[in-house]
Amino acid sequence: MKRADKKALLELFQTYKEPLGNYIGAEGLQKLFEDLQVDPSDIVTLVLAWKLRASSTCEFTETEFVEGLANLQVDSLEKLKRKLSSLRKEIEDPSKFKAFYQFVFQYSKEPSQRSLPAETAMALWDILLRGRFSLLDSWLEFLKNNTHSISKDTWNLLYDFSQLSETDLSDYDDNGAWPVLIDDFVKWLKKEQPNKHES
Amino acid sequence: MSNSFPRFPYPLSFEEGWSFIWNKGFLPLQQCLESGMDSRKKYGAEQWMAIYNTVYTLCTQKPPHIYADQLYVSIKETETQYLRERVLPSVKSLHDEFKLKELVHRWENHKVMMRWIRKIFGYLDRFYVKRAQKPTLDELGYNCFRDNVFQAVKAEARSIVLSLLEKERMGEIVDQLLIQSVVRIFVELGNGSLKLYTEELETPYLKAVAEYCKAVSNRWAEEDSFPVYMIRVEEALEDEVRRCKTYFTEQTEERSLLICEAELLDAHQLKLLMKEHSGFIPLLLQGRKSDLARWYRLFSRPGVSQGIEPAAEMLRTQILQEGNDVVKAFRARLEQNDKGGGEKSSHGQEFIETLMEIHERYLEVIITCLGSHARFYRAIKEAFESFLNQPLGSVTSAELLSTYCDILLKASGEIRHLSEDAIEEKLEKVVKLFSYLSEKDLFGEFYRKQLSKRLLFQRSLSEDLERSFITKLKMTCGSQYTSKLEGMVTDMHLSREVQEGFHVWLQSNAIQQVLGNIDFNVTVLTTGHWPTYKSDDIYLPEELSRCLSVFQEYYDSRTSQRKLRWVHSLGVGTLHCYGFPLTKGKSFELQVSTHQMCILLLFNDAERLSFQSIRKSLNVGNSEQDVEGLKKYLNSLCNSKYPILSKSTTAIHEENAENEELYEINLKFAPLSRRIKIPLLMARINQEEKEATRTAVDEDRRHAIEAAIVRIMKSRRTIDHQRLIVEVSQQLMQLFNPDPKVIKARIEDLITREYIERDEQNSSLYKYVA
Numbered sequence: 001m002k003r004a005d006k007k008a009l010l011e012l013f014q015t016y017k018e019p020l021g022n023y024i025g026a027e028g029l030q031k032l033f034e035d036l037q038v039d040p041s042d043i044v045t046l047v048l049a050w051k052l053r054a055s056s057t058c059e060f061t062e063t064e065f066v067e068g069l070a071n072l073q074v075d076s077l078e079k080l081k082r083k084l085s086s087l088r089k090e091i092e093d094p095s096k097f098k099a100f101y102q103f104v105f106q107y108s109k110e111p112s113q114r115s116l117p118a119e120t121a122m123a124l125w126d127i128l129l130r131g132r133f134s135l136l137d138s139w140l141e142f143l144k145n146n147t148h149s150i151s152k153d154t155w156n157l158l159y160d161f162s163q164l165s166e167t168d169l170s171d172y173d174d175n176g177a178w179p180v181l182i183d184d185f186v187k188w189l190k191k192e193q194p195n196k197h198e199s
Numbered sequence: 200m201s202n203s204f205p206r207f208p209y210p211l212s213f214e215e216g217w218s219f220i221w222n223k224g225f226l227p228l229q230q231c232l233e234s235g236m237d238s239r240k241k242y243g244a245e246q247w248m249a250i251y252n253t254v255y256t257l258c259t260q261k262p263p264h265i266y267a268d269q270l271y272v273s274i275k276e277t278e279t280q281y282l283r284e285r286v287l288p289s290v291k292s293l294h295d296e297f298k299l300k301e302l303v304h305r306w307e308n309h310k311v312m313m314r315w316i317r318k319i320f321g322y323l324d325r326f327y328v329k330r331a332q333k334p335t336l337d338e339l340g341y342n343c344f345r346d347n348v349f350q351a352v353k354a355e356a357r358s359i360v361l362s363l364l365e366k367e368r369m370g371e372i373v374d375q376l377l378i379q380s381v382v383r384i385f386v387e388l389g390n391g392s393l394k395l396y397t398e399e400l401e402t403p404y405l406k407a408v409a410e411y412c413k414a415v416s417n418r419w420a421e422e423d424s425f426p427v428y429m430i431r432v433e434e435a436l437e438d439e440v441r442r443c444k445t446y447f448t449e450q451t452e453e454r455s456l457l458i459c460e461a462e463l464l465d466a467h468q469l470k471l472l473m474k475e476h477s478g479f480i481p482l483l484l485q486g487r488k489s490d491l492a493r494w495y496r497l498f499s500r501p502g503v504s505q506g507i508e509p510a511a512e513m514l515r516t517q518i519l520q521e522g523n524d525v526v527k528a529f530r531a532r533l534e535q536n537d538k539g540g541g542e543k544s545s546h547g548q549e550f551i552e553t554l555m556e557i558h559e560r561y562l563e564v565i566i567t568c569l570g571s572h573a574r575f576y577r578a579i580k581e582a583f584e585s586f587l588n589q590p591l592g593s594v595t596s597a598e599l600l601s602t603y604c605d606i607l608l609k610a611s612g613e614i615r616h617l618s619e620d621a622i623e624e625k626l627e628k629v630v631k632l633f634s635y636l637s638e639k640d641l642f643g644e645f646y647r648k649q650l651s652k653r654l655l656f657q658r659s660l661s662e663d664l665e666r667s668f669i670t671k672l673k674m675t676c677g678s679q680y681t682s683k684l685e686g687m688v689t690d691m692h693l694s695r696e697v698q699e700g701f702h703v704w705l706q707s708n709a710i711q712q713v714l715g716n717i718d719f720n721v722t723v724l725t726t727g728h729w730p731t732y733k734s735d736d737i738y739l740p741e742e743l744s745r746c747l748s749v750f751q752e753y754y755d756s757r758t759s760q761r762k763l764r765w766v767h768s769l770g771v772g773t774l775h776c777y778g779f780p781l782t783k784g785k786s787f788e789l790q791v792s793t794h795q796m797c798i799l800l801l802f803n804d805a806e807r808l809s810f811q812s813i814r815k816s817l818n819v820g821n822s823e824q825d826v827e828g829l830k831k832y833l834n835s836l837c838n839s840k841y842p843i844l845s846k847s848t849t850a851i852h853e854e855n856a857e858n859e860e861l862y863e864i865n866l867k868f869a870p871l872s873r874r875i876k877i878p879l880l881m882a883r884i885n886q887e888e889k890e891a892t893r894t895a896v897d898e899d900r901r902h903a904i905e906a907a908i909v910r911i912m913k914s915r916r917t918i919d920h921q922r923l924i925v926e927v928s929q930q931l932m933q934l935f936n937p938d939p940k941v942i943k944a945r946i947e948d949l950i951t952r953e954y955i956e957r958d959e960q961n962s963s964l965y966k967y968v969a
Contacts, residue, residue: 114951153950153957160962177920177963180944 460502686728
C-alpha cells in the first residue's frame with residue numbers, strides 16, 4: 001500500500017479549515033460531510049471522529065485530520081468516502097463498539113464539564129444505540145422528565161445495561177452496582193409496563 | 200520337732216501333698232464358711248505354716264517333681280466345685296431379699312476364701328503366675344465366682360434390686376445397706392474396671408429411670424399446671440440425686456440426671472411453655488418470680504438440649520408485642536393531633552416513660568429470676584431495637600427521647616417535684632433506651648440544640664446532671680460523639696470567667712460610666728461546638744452598641760486574633776418602664792429579648808410608628824423571611840397577655856395593608872406584677888429548627904458515608920459492590936443505619952470525582968484511584 005500523501009491531506013485540510021483558525025470548525029465539517037454525501041447525524045461521522053482521535057466535538061485540528069487520515073491510509077476525498085463503509089463494519093464488533101461508545105462521551109462533552117447535558121446524551125444515544133438497545137425508546141422517554149446531566153459512569157454502564165437481554169430484567173438487582181439512574185429506570189419501567197417485565 | 204514340719208517323704212508326691220492341703224486347709228475352711236464360724240479361729244500358726252510349707256515343697260522340688268501347674272489347676276477346681284455345689288444352689292433356693300442377702304453373704308465368704316488362698320499359695324502368685332501367663336490367684340477367684348455364681352443369678356439379683364429401688368421411689372422404706380452391698384458386688388467383680396458394673400447394672404437401671412420419667416412426665420404434663428409440674432420435677436430430680444449418691448457411682452449420677460432432664464424437662468418444654476394460663480408468658484405477666492426462677496434453674500441444666508432458647512424467643516416476642524402496641528397507640532394519637540384534635544405536648548413524655556417502664560420491668564425479671572443470662576439480655580435488646588426504631592409519623596423516637604431528656608434536665612412540669620438523685624436515676628434509664636436507637640446521630644443533633652437553649656437561657660437544673668448525662672453518652676458512643684456537647688458546657692464556664700474579668704476590668708479602668716446604668720453581660724461561645732445561629736445586623740440603640748464596643752475592647756485585650764460575631768436573636772434584656780398611667784406612678788420591669796427591646800426603645804422617641812419605619816430603623820431587610828421574623832417579634836409585643844403595643848391598620852393604602860400596620864404604645868397596659876417576663880421566641884425548638892436538624896443530619900450522614908467509602912477503598916484497594924456496602928454499614932452502624940441507596944449515590948459521586956473507578960472487566964468491582 002502506498003504511504004498516504006501528507007501533502008495532499010494538507011491541501012484537503014486547507015479546503016475545509018476555518019478562515020481564522022487552524023482547525024476545521026462546524027461549518028467546515030458540514031461542507032465535508034456534504035461532499036462525502038453523508039448525513040451529519042449518521043453514526044459514521046462519530047466513528048470518523050473516533051478514528052481520528054478528535055478531542056472535541058465539531059472540530060478537527062490539523063494534526064488530528066492529517067495524521068489521523070494518514071493512519072487510515074486515506075489521502076483523498078474519494079478514499080475517505082470508500083473508507084467510511086469499512087468504518088461502519090468495524091463498529092459491528094462489540095469490543096470495538098464499546099471503545100467507540102465510551103469515546104463519544106469524552107468527545108461530546110464540554111472540556112470544562114464532567115458530565116454531559118441530558119439532551120445531548122439523548123440525541124447521541126438515539127444515533128449510537130438505535131437498533132442495539134431494545135429498550136432505547138423507553139429509556140429516552142424516562143429521561144425526558146428525569147434528569148439534567150449524565151455522568152461518565154452512567155454513560156458507560158448504560159452500554160452494559162443495553163447488552164442485557166430483555167428477559168434479564170426480572171433478575172435485575174437494584175442492590176447491585178448499577179448506577180442509581182438505571183435503577184430508577186428499571187423501577188419506572190416495571191411500574192409503567194408491569195406485564196412485560198414481571199419475573 | 201513341732202507339727203509345723205510334717206515329715207514328708209522325699210520327693211513329696213502331688214497326691215499326698217494335695218491331700219494334706221485339702222484336709223488341713225480347704226475342708227476346715229469350707230466348714231467354717233458353711234457354719235459361719237470365724238475361720239481365723241480354726242487355724243493356729245502352726246497349721247498355717249504346715250500348709251504353707253507343703254505348698255512350698257510342692258513347688259520347689261526338683262523336676263520332675265515340680266507340681267506348680269497341678270497345684271494351680273487344683274485350686275481352680277476346688278473353688279469351682281465348691282461354688283457350684285454349695286454356693287450357687289443356696290443362693291438359687293431363696294427369693295427376693297433373702298436371695299440378695301444370701302448372695303451378699305456368699306460373696307463375703309468367697310472373699311475370705313480368696314484371701315486365704317492368696318496367703319497360702321502366695322508362692323504361686325510370686326513365682327509361677329507370670330511365667331505361666333496365668334491369671335493371679337485373686338483374678339482367678341473373681342473369675343470363678345463370676346462365672347459360676349454371678350452369671351447365673353445376676354439377672355434375678357438385678358431385677359430384685361431394681362424393684363426395691365422402685366419401691367423406694369414410691370416412698371417405701373427399703374434395706375439400703377443390702378442394696379449397697381449388692382451394688383458393691385457388681386463393682387468389685389470388675390476387679391478394677393467398671394465395665395461389668397456399667398453393662399450389667401447401670402445400663403438397665405438407666406433404662407428403668409428413663410421409662411419411669413417418660414411415664415410420669417406425660418401424666419404430670421397433662422394434669423398439672425406449669426408451676427406445679429416444675430415443683431414435681433424439682434422434687435423428682437432431688438430424689439434421684441439422693442438415690443444415686445446412696446447407691447451408685449458419680450458417673451451413674453451424672454448419666455441418670457441427664458436422662459431425667461431430657462425426659463422430664465426437654466421433652467415437654469414447648470408444650471409447657473405454651474400452656475395457656477400457666478405457661479411462660481402468663482408467669483411473666485403475673486410476675487410469678489419464684490416460679491420463673493425455678494424454671495430457669497431447671498431448664499438451664501445440661502440435660503435440656505434446647506435449654507433456655509425457646510423461652511428467650513417467647514420473651515423477645517412478648518416484649519416486641521408490648522412495645523409495638525405502645526408505638527401503634529402513640530402513632531394513632533399523633534395522627535389525630537396532626538389533623539387538629541387532642542392536645543399535644545405530654546404524649547411524647549408519656550410514650551418514653553411507658554417504654555422505660557416496660558424496660559425496667561423486664562430487666563428486673565431477667566436479673567432476679569432468669570439468672571441475668573446473656574441470652575435474655577439479647578432478647579430484650581432485639582425487641583427494643585426492633586420497635587423503638589419504627590416510624591412514628593411526624594416525629595422520630597430520637598427526637599422524643601431527646602425532648603424527654605430536656606424535660607428531665609430542665610426539671611419542668613411534674614419532674615419539678617423529683618430530687619436530683621431521682622432525676623439521675625431516670626437519666627440512667629434513658630441512656631439504656633438510647634443504646635437501642637439506630638438514629639443516634641439524629642438524637643445527638645436534637646440534644647445539642649436543646650442543650651444550647653438550656654445553657655443559654657439558664658434552664659438547666661444542675662450542671663452536674665448535665666455533665667453526668669454527657670458522660671453516660673460518652674460511655675455508650677465514644678468521646679467523638681460527645682466532644683461538642685462537652686465543649687458547650689465548658690464554654691459556659693469560660694464565658695463566666697470572661698464575664699468576671701470584664702467586670703473587674705470595667706471597675707479598675709473606671710469605664711463603668713461609659714456604659715451608663717446598663718448592667719451588661721456577654722456569653723462567649725466557641726463556634727464549632729454550638730449549633731449554627733444566624734447573626735444579624737440589627738441596629739442597636741446607641742447605649743447598647745456602646746456596650747458592645749467596650750466589650751470588644753476588653754476581649755481583644757485578653758485574646759488575640761479572635762473575631763466576635765454577635766447573635767442578637769439569643770440575647771435577653773430587662774427594661775425599666777415608667778409612665779404608664781395605669782401603674783399609678785410605679786415602675787415595672789419587662790424581661791424581653793434583644794429584638795423586642797430594640798423595638799420598644801424606638802417608642803421612647805415616637806408615639807406611633809409604622810411597620811416600615813420600624814423595619815428601616817432597625818435595619819431589617821425586605822425579604823419575606825426578614826419581614827416574617829420582624830412581624831413575629833412585633834406580634835409578641837401585641838398579644839393579649841402582654842399588650843404593651845397596640846396595632847392598627849391604616850385605611851390609606853389598601854393594597855399594602857399587609858405591611859403598613861401602625862404600632863403605638865398601649866397606654867392602657869396594666870401589668871399585674873412588677874416583673875414581667877415576655878415569653879421568648881427562641882426558647883424552644885420550633886418546627887423550622889426541627890426541619891433544619893433533619894437536613895443537617897442527612898448532610899452529615901452523606902459526608903460520613905463518603906468518608907467511610909474512601910477509608911475502606913484506601914485500605915482495600917479493590918472491593919466488590921456488595922462487600923463495600925456491608926463494610927460501610929458496619930463502620931457507621933454505631934451512629935445510624937445508612938441507606939444502601941444513599942451509599943450508592945455517594946459511590947457514583949466519588950466515581951465522577953475520580954476517587955474510585957470501576958474495574959474494566961467487572962463493573963461490580965471498584966478500584967481505589969491513588
